[in-house]
Each structure stands twice: as C-alpha cells, then as structure tokens.
Amino acid sequence: MELLTNQILAGIATGAIYACMALAVVMIYQAIDHLNFAQGEMAMFSTFIAWQLMQWGVPYWWAFLATLALSFAGGVIIERALFKPLANAPILTHVAGFIALFAIINSVAGLTWDFTIKQFPTPFGSSPFLGSQLISTHQAGMIGVTLVLLLLLYFFFQFTRVGLAMRAAATLPESARLVGINTSWMVALGWGMAAAIGSIAGMLIAPVVFLEPNMMGGVLIYGFAAAVLGGLTSPFGAVVGGFLVGIFENLAGTYIPGVGNELKLPIALALIITVLVVKPNGLFGRAIVKRV
Amino acid sequence: MTAMLNIRDLKAYYGQVQALHGLEFGLNEGSLTTLLGANGAGKTTTLRAICNMVRSTGSIEFEGKPLSGRSTENIVRLGIAHVPQGRGTFTTMTVDENLQLGAITRKDRAAVTSDIERMYAHFPVLKQRHTQQAGTLSGGEQQMLAVARALMLRPRLMLLDEPSFGLAPLIVRDLFRILGKINREDKVTILVVEQNAQLALELADQAYVIETGRIVMSGNADDIANNEDVRKSYLGY
C-alpha cells in the first residue's frame, strides 16, 4: 500500500510538469482551434532566453518577468508573421507550418546555445517537501504555480471583457465580428498568452529535466495527451489530465511487468486512448452537437 | 432628407458566381424597410455585403461614410448591428454573456448594465433564463436573444436576416411587434430581409423587392402589398 501511495505521489510530482504544459496547449487551442506542435519548442526557446538573462547577471525574478514579456511578444509576432497570412489555408497546411516552426526553433536554439545540458535554477529550492523524498519543494512550488495560473486564467476568461471577447472569437468568429470584436487580434493575443504560459512551463520544467534544445520533446507529447485526456476545451481538465497522466505513467512503470522506461509512453497513450474511446471529448470536455 | 444608407451599383460574388448585379437602394433615417425576394434572390448577400462579409464592388455609404475597405468589426463599430441568418448565438455562453458581448465595444459600463435591464423588459422570457446557456433556449427565444444582443450595441441601423425563419407564427407576431416598437421608440432604422412577405409588409413602411440580384420594385409598403404581381408571387392570392 505504501508503494502505491508513493507512486501516486511521485506521479503527481511529474504530473505537475504535464499539467503546466497542457494548460499552455489548451490555451492556444481555445484561441486558434489547433494543437500547436511547436509549442514545446517555443517554451524551450523562452527558457533559454531566461537562462541567458541570468547568465548576464539578471536576478531570477526579473529574468522571469522579462522572459514572460518577451515570450508574449514573440508569440504575437509569430502569429502575425507566419500564421495570419495562412488564415485561409487548409488546416493540414497549418499543421505543416507548426512542424516547420518546430524545426526552425530547435535548430536555431541548438546553434545559439549548443546541445549540452545546462542547469536551470529553481526559486523554490530542491529539498524534500514536508519530509517526503518523493516531492521536492520545487515540485510542490510547481504544482502551486500551476494552480495559481489556472485560477488566474479562470478569472480572466469568466470576468474580463477581453476574456469574454476571446472566448467569443474562438467559438464563433463570424458572430464575434458582428458584435465588433477584432477576431484577428484575439488570435494573436491567444498566441501571446500561450507563449507566455509556455515560458512559465519551460522555466518550471527546466530544473527537473535540465535545459537543452530537445528538452521539451517528451514533455510536449505528455502535455498534449493530458490536454486531450482532460478535454481540449477545459483548462481545468487540462490540469487534472496532467496529474492523471503523471500517475498513469508511474503506475504502469511499476506494476505492469516488462514495462521499462521506453514503453511507459506508449502505455500511457494507450490508456488515454481507451479513455477517449469511451469519452470521445475527454473527461471534462464539452460535448459538441453537430448540425448537418 | 438624404438617405442614411445609400447603396449604388452593388455587385457581389461567391468565388466565380455573381450574386448581386448592380443593386441600388437607400434607407431613410428612422424608416423600417423590408427587402423581399425568393430563395436565392440575393437578400442575405445584400446584408452580408453591407457588413463586408462577402466580396463586393460598388459603393455603400452609411451616414456619408463609405463602408468599402472597412473590416466587418469596424463597420459594426459605426453603429450597424447585424442579426445574421441562423441567429449567430454564442450557444456555449449564458444569456447574460451574450448580451454583454453585444455591448463589447461600448465603454459606458453603467449604461450597458441598464441596457441589459431594458432588454429584459422588452423580452421578459430572457430574464427568466439569464444564467442559462444560450444553446438551451428554444428557437424563438434565441431569435429574441439575437435581436436583444444586436440592440445592446445601441445601433443606428439594424439589419435582420429572416428573423421569422423556423419560428411559430405567434412568436413571429410577437417579435415583429417588438421590432416596430424599437423602431418607433428607440429611433433605430431597421432593414428586415424576409420571406414571410405578408407579415413583413404589415410591419414595414418601405419595401423593396429583389429578384436575381437586382431591385425590381420599390415603394411604400402598402402600395407594394397591393401590387398585383407582388400579391401573386409573394403573398399567394
């Protein structure tokens, strides 16, 4: 029994990483209705910017804030420069665009900062949390930040005019324009916010997985899986999904014989798909009624 | 008196297909005008062209300002509210939120709040359901919500695309009565596109008849209603 609780605790700790990433995924999905395959790379790049600022002697929290702002601006610029011109292109062309962006960011980061792993500091310290060896203070801090972020997003979307306008633009762009909302800028804003949230995810994840250009590959996949599991329309679901995926993964690794590190991912994905076959819109997603 | 909305030589296209062939008409301030026509005559296209939601050429002037080259949202901000076909309800949001969205471009928060109360006075059924998801409303209720949402803009001109579509006759009467009241009391100029010619002509003071992308008849609503051809084609007696 203790093994089980311990594994669940450890799962929650890794799950926090996925939850954070999933939140960014859902954020952009709300704004643009696509999964952005380059999101992990964008987060990685942001994290490198923070690292670079700290190398130059900027204190952690200032670097954090500056990275947030730069990432937001970067997200908006990428949308304006790359994806706005493609607004009328087929969806699959967009996906190709994400892949191109992925290749470019990864390659540029590799050339600028090379592929050796780097230490990234944590503001929370890394001692055991409340005496538990399984969760460090950093991981506890990460869970805390994720939950605060979730709360802020909830308030933003429910109680601010811009949040309302963004939701309207995402669900029914044409009707949104008819009430005077500039939907094109709402999309850019969504990109900016997603990039900023992604940068937070990156800066929280980096102390755990170490900073290098490929650090987000695996994390993004789990982030997607978490977002899909929770339901792509629900930020709350994304966070819950993140924790669940973390727990799944750990339990599968412990209890299913023959599952090494390599098969953890496929098994976690298989479990998620099983859930999706039963609940096609994810655990907390909205059922969508289609009209012919 | 110069017209509030002035349309000259309007041509509109869907891809290669031309839907409007040099449409010309005007709306006087404070009027309640109806645009009649059969399926595919170009009624909806006309409304969509006014809000720049379809590719078009020609000139459209609203209160002396040319609308061509403006984006849909900028046209709306000039005070033109458009209730589209199918109502365009934000179905996942509450009735309250839908009304808030109608006024999203307005800065006068206090007035917005009082306007929402005014809408609930116009449409009491919406008040009962104000925290309900808009998608759960009936067709008639959603149409009322769409009209209310458009009014939240405090528009100078309101465009309605087949508001009677799919509604029970009693509800249509109710809706049209409210439209007349809005036109008189709030001084909102209204252009209604309708297939239900009889009701529309009872309500309107001006009427245009559109056929295959051209205006073929115009005048006083009563005169149009008494016209032999119109009666045969649109009123069925």
Next chain:
Amino acid sequence: MSALQEIVDVTPVEATPKKYIALGGYASVAVLVLLIAAPLFAKNFIIFQMTMWLIYAIAVLALNILTGGSGQFSLGQSAFYAVGAYTSAILMEHFNVNYALTLPIAGVICFAFGYVFGQPALRLSGVYLALATFALATAMPQLLKLGYFEHWTGGVQGLVVTKPDAPFGLPMSQDMWLYYFTLVISIMIYVFSVNLLKSRSGRAMMAIRDNEIAASAMGVDVALYKTLAFGISAGITGVAGGLGAIAVQFVAPDSYTIQLAIALFLGMVVGGVGWLPGSLAGSAFIVFVPNIAESVSKGLSGAVFGAILIVIIFVLPHGARQIAYLSQHWINKLIHK
C-alpha cells in the same frame, strides 16, 4: 448539464473534386516516359535515391487515400511501414521467400493490421485520432525492440536484407533493376488507387470525408468504409515498407520512428491533400529537401528545412496540386486562343 454547442461544420480536409484526383492522359504519359528514361542517365547512387523517391511516393499516396479520400488523419503511418518492412525482411531472411512474393504478403498483413486498428479509431476524429495514431507510431519501434520477438526481428540490431539481382540475366545493375521493379509496382498501386477513389467505394469514402452525418443518412456504411480506408492505406504503406526494406537492405526499429510518419504527412501536404499525383512531388520533398538543407548549412539544416517548408506553404498553400491547376488553366487558355 452538458452544454450544447452548434458548430458550423468545417470539413477537416479540403475537398478535392473527384475528376481532379488523377492526371490527364497526356500528362500521365509524359510523367511515365520521364520516369522510365531517367535512370538510364544517372549514377547508381542517384538511381537508389530515385527508388526511395518512388517508395515514399507510394507511402504518401497511401496516406492520401486515408486523409484525402476518407478524411481521417494519421500520424501512425510509420508503424504500418515498419510492419511491412519487417514482414518482407523476416520472410526473406528466415524463410527464404522470394522478395517479390513478400510484398503481397506484407500488404495483406498490414491491411489486416490497419483494419483492426481502424476499429477503435472509429470512435475518434480530428486531434483525437491524430493522438491515437501518434501513440501507435511511438510504440512501434519499442515493440520491435522487445525481447520476445528478438529471434525474428534481430532486436535493436535489426536485420540485414539481401539485395536481389536482375532476373533472366538482364544486363542492368541491382540498383537499376530495383528501380524498374519499384516503378512497375508504383504504377500498379497508382492505377489501383485512382480506380478505387473513382469507384463506388471511393465515392462513399469521400462522402464521409465531406460530411459524415449526411453520408450515414444517405445509407453509407460509415464504419465499414472508414475502417476499410484504414486497411487499404495500411496495406499500401506496408508494400512500400517492404520495398523500402529491400532497397535499403536493412531493417532496424529506429528507422521507423515518428519522424518518418511526420515526413510522410509533410509529403502529403506539399503534394496536395487528396491529389494522388502530388504524392510524387511530396515524396521528392521528403527525399531531397533535407539534403538540400544540409548542403546549405550544416549547423542550421533544421532551420533551412523549416524555412523551405514555410516558403512552400506560403506560395502553395494547397500544395503541388496548385501548380497543376494553374498550368492546366494556362494550357487551356493557349489552346483556345
């Protein structure tokens, strides 16, 4: 209470009208002549690359049938390709089956695999299906490495495959023979696919692609045709995989990662979704552009690749199909002048 949301039904895949899925008569002949003549003037390594080009074209075509034909999206094609490759390799090396005979077997096995996988995939669509197929693609290399199968698969080491000689004492190099062999199979698959999409079944699939609910209301057996599309696509991919194993003379788990699936997807987009001849253009992109990017800048090859891809989708958001339409348009204009 579950919220209701009416959505305007946007087809995920841009519809390609049926009459446009293939090339016209003259164009087909011209392409065929080029394909037959080209290796006569090329070195062996170039011929090998051209063989790979054809093989990937078959795999892209298979994805086109699935996505362009039935509107389902797959990031798992690399898994079917891997199964095909391993089937051919194991049959040739463990059972001494003739290489040509392994291909139909690979096709049938992959068809069955795809058909079975299509069953749970029925419940999923859009991003959810993408995730499911993605899971398949990530799992495949790991499954191939498993100890249980090591006797057959060679585990991490993989299997070396013997390259066939030209039969009947034909005076041509192994590479050239393999090229023509691949070409004949490509043509057979292409003709089959064009006819498939133009047939009753093809119409049923496209009806599902354009509007699933309406298609089922018209009496199309949605489940059957969706799984059938998965099966056929997987079967063709399997044949491509088998050919790939023979051409490369080697199979190993890490040759068939998610990157292969992504490459095939990009090939489809670059070629034009649903336009079968575009598979050749898309495959050329997969085979040659990474080399070009590498030669432009070693350190930034990824960025160059991405930049080329972006330029292509900016200029041709509908892929190579757009060039074909435009040129057809101009030729018609010239003729009618």
